[in-house]
Amino acid sequence: MPVVFDLLQRDTRAKLDGPRHPEKAHRPDQPVLKKPDWIRVKAPGKPGYAETQAIVRQHGLVTVCEEAGCPNIGECWDKKHATFMIMGDTCTRACAFCNVRTGMPGALDADEPARVGDAVAKLGLGHVVVTSVDRDDLADGGAEHFARTIRAIRDAAPTTTIEVLTPDFLRKPGALEKVVEAKPDVFNHNLETVPSLYLTVRPGARYFHSIRLLQRVKELDATIFTKSGIMVGLGEERNDVLQLMDDLRTAEVDFLTIGQYLQPTKKHHPVIRFVTPEEFGSYASIATAKGFLLVSASPLTRSSHHAGEDFARLKAARLERARF
Known part of the structure; x- marks a missing residue:
């Protein structure tokens, strides 16, 4: 019953919040391909799931696992x-692929x-x-809140x-530096898709700004692992993906994730095709041949999936490369 009750709570909140x-409400429905x-x-339902859910609820926290409808x-x-999503459940941007609520967020919770x-x-x-919604309404985009969260986890x-x-x-001078100064072990920022699709898929972002952001992390602190991910099946061409890999390697990104885009609703960007496991x-x-320390590419790959195991593999790969 806890899962059913929680779904009812979420449905009630949706009706109250609009x-x-x-x-996307007035956009025409997009076709939905059969998976x-x-x-x-x-479907979730094991005891560990309920225990994790209870801890998340008791602490009044938001997770991207739920808000983005992650299949894993x-x-x-x-x-x-669980992947914690800080600074609320409402994003100031309206990406065509994303299932996170959009609108004007509330004040930060200290x-x-x-x-x-x-x-x-x-x-x-x-x-x-730890991830977050976009907070374009804040002077630093929420960078100090990220830094405070990192320090709080270190303490606890x-x-x-x-x-x-x-x-x-974007357009938040000094924000990145605040997060890097707090010294996370891994700094991830997802490109999400290839540059030619940004205007339709990720209109509020700028591809080369994101590349430069990841490059800047390495300039500020070369010990921090950097990571980025994309979805495929949005209409990209194979050569676009290969060029994106080169752009990320130019920025010295260590870890690349590639997963299948799944359409949250009929109002979201359609799945153009399902990429095969062989592809x-x-x-x-x-990507491995191009020099990434680690690559995760599969239909169900997501940024945070197996993140702990992947971090151990990242450290091992760095040590192995340092030997040569």
């Missing part, structure tokens, strides 16, 4: 792995960093991922390694 995506067999996942939530939450830290400690996480769970998945901090394998081979 449409989740008001900017192939390799996309299927099991059952697997991750059963292992008590106690949220401490609650995240406490939740990380109670879940016993060896590695945690000193041995936990920390990965941040940040917005692009994902090819992308992984090429």
Whole structure:
């Protein structure tokens, strides 16, 4: 019953708060392709899932696992792995692919960093991922809130390694520096798609700004691992993806993730095609040959999926490369 009750609560909140995506409400419905067999996942329901859900609720926290409708939530939450989404559940941008609520966010919750830290400690996480909505309404885009959350996790769970998945901090001078100064172990910023699709898929962002952001992290602190990810199946061409890999390597990005785009609703950008597991394998081979320390490419790959195991692999790959 807890899962059913929670869904009812979310449905009630949606009715009170209005449409989740008001900017998409009057758009024509897009076709929805039938998912192939390799996309299927099991519904959540194991004991670990309920325990993770209870801790998240008790601390009044938001997770991108729920807000973005991640297909891996059952697997991750059963292992008590959750990706915390700070600064609220409402984003100031309206990307065509994203299921996170859009609109004008509320004020920052000053106690949220401490609650995240406490939740990380109670879940016993060896590695945690912290992301956020875009907060273009804030002078620093929420960079100081990220830094406070990193410090709070360090205080509550000193041995936990920390990965941040940040917005692009577009037109927010000095914001990136605040986050890097707090020394996360991994700095992730997703490109999401190839540059030719930005105007339709990610209109509020700028491709080369995002590339430069990742490059700047390495200039500020070369010890921090950098990471980025894209979705495929949005209409990109293979050569576009290969060029994107080169752009990321020019910025010295360590880790690339590639996953299948899944359409949240009929009002979102359509899935143009489902990329086969064999094609994902090819992308992984090429990206590895181009010099990434680590590559994760599969239909169900997501930025935070297996993040703890991937961090261990990243460290091992860096040590191995340093030997030569």
